[in-house]
Amino acid sequence: MELAAATSLSASCSSSPITGSWRTAFLSLRDETQSLPSLRQSHIQTILQLLNRFIFSQADNLIHVASLLPPDEVGADIMLLMELARNISDDAAADFDDVTQSFIQLSNFIHGTISRVSFKLDAASWVLSLDCFRRVVKAFLGKAKMNAAFIENASVISAIKHCLQSSRLLFGVCQRTNLSSGNKELLEFLHVVIACFQMESLYSSCSSGNRKVSKNQCVWEVQNTAFSIIGEVYLKVGKSLHIDIWESTIKVLRHVMDFLASNGPLAEDSVMATFYNSVLHCLHMVLVDSKGSLSAHVAGFVAALRLFLSYGVANRNRFVSPEAGQGKELISSSKNLEMAELSKSGSVPYRPPHLRKRELKNLQRKDEESLSSAGLESSTGYHVSSDSDYSDGDGSARDLSIVRCDKTRLAAIICLQDLCRADPKSFATQWTMLLPQSDVLQPRKHEATLISCLLFDPYIKARLASASTITAMLDGPASVFLQVAEFKDTTKRGSFTALSSSLGQILMQLHSGTLYLVKHEKHGGLLASLFKILTPLISSTPYSRMPPGLLLTVISSVRERVEDGFLVRIDQTSLLAAAFDCLTVALSVSPPSVQVKHMLLEEVGRGFLEVQKKPGLLYALFSYSEPFRSPSISFESLQALRAVAHNYPSAMFSCWKEVSSIVYAFLRYTPDVQARLQKINAGCTGGPSWEKVITAAVKVFDECLRAISGFKGTEDLSDDRLLDDPFTSDYMKIKTISSAPFYGSESPASPTYEVNLFPRGCEQWSEAIAKHMPLILRHSSAVVRAASVTCFAGLTSPVFMSLHQAEQDFILSSSVDAALSDEVPSVRSAACRAIGVIACFPQVIQSEEILDKLVYAVVHNTNDSLVSVRITASWALANICDSLRHCVDLPSFTSGSGDSKGSSELISILINSALHLSKDNDKGKVLDYFFLDTID
Numbered sequence: 030m031e032l033a034a035a036t037s038l039s040a041s042c043s044s045s046p047i048t049g050s051w052r053t054a055f056l057s058l059r060d061e062t063q064s065l066p067s068l069r070q071s072h073i074q075t076i077l078q079l080l081n082r083f084i085f086s087q088a089d090n091l092i093h094v095a096s097l098l099p100p101d102e103v104g105a106d107i108m109l110l111m112e113l114a115r116n117i118s119d120d121a122a123a124d125f126d127d128v129t130q131s132f133i134q135l136s137n138f139i140h141g142t143i144s145r146v147s148f149k150l151d152a153a154s155w156v157l158s159l160d161c162f163r164r165v166v167k168a169f170l171g172k173a174k175m176n177a178a179f180i181e182n183a184s185v186i187s188a189i190k191h192c193l194q195s196s197r198l199l200f201g202v203c204q205r206t207n208l209s210s211g212n213k214e215l216l217e218f219l220h221v222v223i224a225c226f227q228m229e230s231l232y233s234s235c236s237s238g239n240r241k242v243s244k245n246q247c248v249w250e251v252q253n254t255a256f257s258i259i260g261e262v263y264l265k266v267g268k269s270l271h272i273d274i275w276e277s278t279i280k281v282l283r284h285v286m287d288f289l290a291s292n293g294p295l296a297e298d299s300v301m302a303t304f305y306n307s308v309l310h311c312l313h314m315v316l317v318d319s320k321g322s323l324s325a326h327v328a329g330f331v332a333a334l335r336l337f338l339s340y341g342v343a344n345r346n347r348f349v350s351p352e353a354g355q356g357k358e359l360i361s362s363s364k365n366l367e368m369a370e371l372s373k374s375g376s377v378p379y380r381p382p383h384l385r386k387r388e389l390k391n392l393q394r395k396d397e398e399s400l401s402s403a404g405l406e407s408s409t410g411y412h413v414s415s416d417s418d419y420s421d422g423d424g425s426a427r428d429l430s431i432v433r434c435d436k437t438r439l440a441a442i443i444c445l446q447d448l449c450r451a452d453p454k455s456f457a458t459q460w461t462m463l464l465p466q467s468d469v470l471q472p473r474k475h476e477a478t479l480i481s482c483l484l485f486d487p488y489i490k491a492r493l494a495s496a497s498t499i500t501a502m503l504d505g506p507a508s509v510f511l512q513v514a515e516f517k518d519t520t521k522r523g524s525f526t527a528l529s530s531s532l533g534q535i536l537m538q539l540h541s542g543t544l545y546l547v548k549h550e551k552h553g554g555l556l557a558s559l560f561k562i563l564t565p566l567i568s569s570t571p572y573s574r575m576p577p578g579l580l581l582t583v584i585s586s587v588r589e590r591v592e593d594g595f596l597v598r599i600d601q602t603s604l605l606a607a608a609f610d611c612l613t614v615a616l617s618v619s620p621p622s623v624q625v626k627h628m629l630l631e632e633v634g635r636g637f638l639e640v641q642k643k644p645g646l647l648y649a650l651f652s653y654s655e656p657f658r659s660p661s662i663s664f665e666s667l668q669a670l671r672a673v674a675h676n677y678p679s680a681m682f683s684c685w686k687e688v689s690s691i692v693y694a695f696l697r698y699t700p701d702v703q704a705r706l707q708k709i710n711a712g713c714t715g716g717p718s719w720e721k722v723i724t725a726a727v728k729v730f731d732e733c734l735r736a737i738s739g740f741k742g743t744e745d746l747s748d749d750r751l752l753d754d755p756f757t758s759d760y761m762k763i764k765t766i767s768s769a770p771f772y773g774s775e776s777p778a779s780p781t782y783e784v785n786l787f788p789r790g791c792e793q794w795s796e797a798i799a800k801h802m803p804l805i806l807r808h809s810s811a812v813v814r815a816a817s818v819t820c821f822a823g824l825t826s827p828v829f830m831s832l833h834q835a836e837q838d839f840i841l842s843s844s845v846d847a848a849l850s851d852e853v854p855s856v857r858s859a860a861c862r863a864i865g866v867i868a869c870f871p872q873v874i875q876s877e878e879i880l881d882k883l884v885y886a887v888v889h890n891t892n893d894s895l896v897s898v899r900i901t902a903s904w905a906l907a908n909i910c911d912s913l914r915h916c917v918d919l920p921s922f923t924s925g926s927g928d929s930k931g932s933s934e935l936i937s938i939l940i941n942s943a944l945h946l947s948k949d950n951d952k953g954k955v956l957d958y959f960f961l962d963t964i965d
Contacts, residue, residue: 104148140191309440337441341434453505496558609665678736865905
């Protein structure tokens, strides 16, 4: 803004006795500076004298009256000072001592004024301000490079800090006025400040925690301010910043972190803990919205962040191994021991600080006596007090240092999680740096890992962050590269350890540490996090290459914790649901575990529902699947039961009665009963709907019938996606229908063999058709109806042949009616899939009347408007064609004589439908193998 306009603005305002001093000073300063012909070197000294006479000599009074003036007037006057300071800094020949003293006073005056008056900024004023601050700070630090003692001048450090704080205040003004320019210039200014402070003498004097730390406390406060402003900028406008300035910030942070990692142990005092925390918080804000590749920086950041995992722990806690003393838990700090003892009796009463201090001393003395006599002390649990326990303000300096160290460890762990999410591929190469390969239950005071933080850290938030970070590591590309993991006995390994062996050891330690905590942990939030670790850990572990009993140990540990209950003051529904989710993943592991199969068969053999017997896994699953349970618990339990039926079908032979009873209990509940149950469980928010739970029950019903009937499974429709891949487009896929594997006399085993092998399949299907299927097929929910029709796709030819004619007709009519009449596409698609399986049965394909109905229903759906329906319809059509090719003599079947006329028309319909589908490029269902045998 022009000085003339500012002069006019000031002159037009009437002066009061209070504000007159401000206006008089700045009007005089403008008049005198404008009278100078130019700001040459000869006039710099004059400007400094004018500033001292009109502004600095009465600075305190001017700052006091600034808030009484119009903000725009104050802003114009401050911009005048900014412009004068910028011009003074251009004069290299000026007396540096005089300039330094003026800049110190100017920085203090500007900060004092801006902190009291909030005025509007335009883009030009904002850039001018940043340029002024940059020049002033650079002048200070330029002198410091020539004279290291200069930086210890408290006035200079205070002036630099005021420049930074003023830039933060002006940045806040820009945010309130939606001024988007100047953010890049602000970050560049802060980068200059940090870079100028990167002097080895400063860091080396503080890295070992000697007395010079307190002497340079103001220096660290300046850097704390710079890093905190950078974090604030990325928090508020990070998404709008260009990648170039983001990369510059990453390089600045990398330089600082590398220096910390290469200069010995970290100083564990309050000043340095605050500095570390500022740097790590800044790094978090920069990483959380990553704009470019971090592959060149991940290893360096991890090496530095790893040092913080044990930061401050040695001075806070005494560790004891969880394995020692028959599974005694770690020793927590005296404060945690106090809180744990008080928590036994319920709520924790308030203790005044002076009483608390006295009790802490008594507990510490008792703790030392017990350690000296017994070597360990058990804790009531991993109870950690909340942040409010640190908020009295009259605590000792040691307590404050402990809190800051705790928060620093937490910040480092969060940064590791940010790195993992920003670049999971590069972060995967750092697993061996962050996760142990042996002795996971032994505390590590120096070479800490994420698991040791999860197990032993006295700060609950750090433990929760460790759990989240491990979960993030397992959720990334771990499921791919962990498949090469292989467990080998450490005594059999040589001097070289292969990556597969290292990963195998890491997985073993992850299992050991996590399962130990699942068994002993009492903190509800951490328990939920542990289950979140277990789910991806189980999914990513190749159990066939691990010790044989590992998967059984996982299942047994989770089941035992479910039986023991969760003695926490939070909603236990979510913990039970999470536990059953882990069991579902474990029971779904492929290939199935022999040890788990033997355990299930042993439970079935001893009568798993008898109360007097020791309850097992199946007992727990059926107990928690009852309709009166919370929907979340019932749903997850049903999912686990479905996994058992799918992966361990032999264990389901004796469970039909229980499955039938549970499914029927769900189906017989009227809408009024369902509404009443939902009202009872109203406190359990976020759970699945009643419809979803009933669908899960029907799917368990389906899997159980398949297991009892000897169903081997049909090919998955998702396999057809391979044909759309450019690398497999020339691949000729061989179609097989596993549910009906044998055709006529070519069968290696007679149907009677299968009937004898699964003698109960017919009985269970008859009960299902008479008792359950009518209720499910008429259900108001389309999802439930689709699941019911899908049950017919699990039939086998021997079971279908053994059913009564009326039952066979029920299956056929239900499938055809659903394919033709149901209004919901998902139900029609499921019906087409069932028809595709049933059409493979010889007694069905040889009946022209039945075949005609099936073909009509399928062809009708090949013209459906939805792709999902057309795909299953074309799949069913392919199965019909394949069955005709195997079960009949096509030349005579299509001869056109007498009785074969209808068959000829049927074949014509099939060919025309196939030709229509072959033109439907988006669906990709071309029946090539049928054409090869018929059209030619």
